[in-house]
Amino acid sequence: xxxxxxxxxxxxxxxxxxxxxxxxxxxxxxxxxxxxxxxxxxxxxxxxxxxxxxxxxxxxxxxxxxxxxxxxxxxxx
Amino acid sequence: xxxxxxxxxxxxxxxxxxxxxxxxxxxxxxxxxxxxxxxxxxxxxxxxxxxxxxxxxxxxxxxxxxxxxxxxxxxxxxxxxxxxxxxxxxxxxxxxxxxxxxxxxxxxxxxxxxxxxxxxxxxxxxxxxxxxxxxxxxxxxxxxxxxxxxxxxxxxxxxxxxxxxxxxxxxxxxxxxxxxxxxxxxxxxxxxxxxxxxxxxxxxxxxxxxxxxxxxxxxxxxxxxxxxxxxxxxxxxxxxxxxxxxxx
Numbered sequence: 115x116x117x118x119x120x121x122x123x124x125x126x127x128x129x130x131x132x133x134x135x136x137x138x139x140x141x142x143x144x145x146x147x148x149x150x151x152x153x154x155x156x157x158x159x160x161x162x163x164x165x166x167x168x169x170x171x172x173x174x175x176x177x178x179x180x181x182x183x184x185x186x187x188x189x190x191x
Numbered sequence: 192x193x194x195x196x197x198x199x200x201x202x203x204x205x206x207x208x209x210x211x212x213x214x215x216x217x218x219x220x221x222x223x224x225x226x227x228x229x230x231x232x233x234x235x236x237x238x239x240x241x242x243x244x245x246x247x248x249x250x251x252x253x254x255x256x257x258x259x260x261x262x263x264x265x266x267x268x269x270x271x272x273x274x275x276x277x278x279x280x281x282x283x284x285x286x287x288x289x290x291x292x293x294x295x296x297x298x299x300x301x302x303x304x305x306x307x308x309x310x311x312x313x314x315x316x317x318x319x320x321x322x323x324x325x326x327x328x329x330x331x332x333x334x335x336x337x338x339x340x341x342x343x344x345x346x347x348x349x350x351x352x353x354x355x356x357x358x359x360x361x362x363x364x365x366x367x368x369x370x371x372x373x374x375x376x377x378x379x380x381x382x383x384x385x386x387x388x389x390x391x392x393x394x395x396x397x398x399x400x401x402x403x404x405x406x407x408x409x410x411x412x413x414x415x416x417x418x419x420x421x422x423x424x425x426x427x428x429x430x431x432x433x434x435x436x437x438x439x
Contacts, residue, residue, distance in 0.1 A: 171388030
């Protein structure tokens with residue numbers, strides 16, 4: 115799995131935020147003004163569809179950065 | 192004195208009876224005196240429900256109602272019924288933009304088509320006594336409101352609400368009544384271990400004026416009422432059961 119591609123897929127769930135604002139170390143809940151629970155749901159749905167991993171809300175709770183989410187997906191694949 | 196709310200002498204088919212709402216409905220019907228015929232896919236869980244029912248004479252039939260031939264087989268094995276309660280259903284949380292045709296097919300098959308087919312086949316095969324009552328578990332979602340990721344689920348429940356209207360008209364000459372119950376969130380295994388975490392569920396509960404989700408047996412009480420002769424002039428309605436949620 116490629117983190118660059120994952121970040122693009124992650125960023126694709128946002129409508130306003132530019133791609134260059136998304137880095138592996140981005141604290142996605144705090145650093146991105148556009149973050150919402152709806153985008154959170156979209157990301158879980160995206161990970162299910164594109165990566166075949168069903169994450170629960172509890173799984174994702176302890177993640178802080180985008181890279182944390184990426185690593186979680188890798189670990190569950 | 193026998194209560195008008197009693198189900199003594201009535202034989203009731205209950206689908207989705209292996210867990211959650213269906214199981215509680217079967218237990219309440221049995222407690223009200225009905226003979227229950229319970230069905231679901233999972234044999235061991237269904238047996239658990241069967242063993243938990245008060246009274247004698249209950250039966251279980253393992254069947255997958257998503258499959259038309261299973262419904263036909265189930266119907267052909269049934270005695271004549273005084274009531275049917277359709278509880279089988281699945282919940283999905285998937286935003287429209289991620290949903291696919293498979294999701295549409297699967298959700299409609301389980302939540303809507305299986306119900307419509309079952310009622311159709313019971314009517315065609317004349318399995319329902321006069322003055323029977325058909326009760327379908329719908330939802331507030333898709334009928335009164337929606338939840339994020341619930342567009343397809345809501346569409347299946349909306350379909351059920353639409354289905355009962357003309358069906359109630361067509362079956363009225365035989366005094367067969369057709370109603371839905373539209374519950375808000377009910378505490379069942381379906382809502383645990385999902386895309387929603389425990390904190391979000393707790394916060395959601397506070398949006399209910401009664402400050403809690405409903406209990407499966409509370410759906411059972413409403414079902415017993417709609418199956419009983421106490422509701423004999425009620426047909427084609429959707430009985431809202433939501434702790435006041437949709438008042439807001």
